[in-house]
Amino acid sequence: MDDLDNSTSGLIWLGNNDGFIFFGSEQNEEFNKELNDFIDNVIQQEAKKAQLKWFEGIGNHEKWNSAIESVFKHRKLGSWNQRVYTLQRSDYKDNDEPILGQEYQVVKIRPTILDNNSIKNIEFLRSKILEFWSSFNHFFHHGIGYCIIYKNEIISVCFSGFVAGNIHCIEIETLEAHQGKKLAQKLAHCFIKDCLENDIVPYWDCMEMNQPSVTVAEKLGFKNIFNYVGYDFPL
Secondary structure, rough: OOOOOOOOOOEEEEEOOOOOOEEEOOOOOOHHHHHHHHHHHHHHHHHHHOOEEEEEEOOOOOOOOHHHHHHHHOOOEEEEEEEEEEEHHHHHOOOOOOOOOOEEEEEEOOHHHHHHOOHHHHHHHHHHHHHHHHOHHHHHHHHHHHHEOOOEEEEEEEEEEEEEEOEEEEEEEEEEHHOOOOHHHHHHHHHHHHHOOOOOOEEEEEOOOOHHHHHHHHHOOOOOEEEEEEEEEOO
């Protein structure tokens, strides 16, 4: 922040290393002119420790876009469009939920699953949760999630990546070898039903270029409520 007691502008490094958020006034010249030195001399060193090779950032309002483009114009600055969706109970399309074969087991993510040694790749689930949460207890207290087990292996997961009040942002991933089988769509239905039964608002945030994710969201009834631009450059 530019001032600890009376801040006008600031930069937040998300705790799960999922990028940076610029907030406050984008016209704070004193703050903006120090950003490059701060990134080169402080953030870059910390990023190397975390094995991060890219700076990814967004503004908490769209006026930051031109400021970011100006401040980092000397870098190899790239950008992408992000789409944000939410789902209301009346819009949910539950008539096309995939039916999976008996070899696929849909399981709610509970504490006991993390100690299930019969699951070959349980570390996949553990690491996914800890990408977004400070601890397993924190996740189980605030989040919800489901996974699909196939031949004692977790092949697809869907859980609360971020939570703000009663809004749960969906994190979803299917192992590459099992993609294209509507597993993510199946888990999304399970997640949504859980949310709606508990007055939780499902929130879907994905890259515009990620057409499979966009298709799944819209097929479920999610409505696009706003879009924003993300920026990146190599460290």
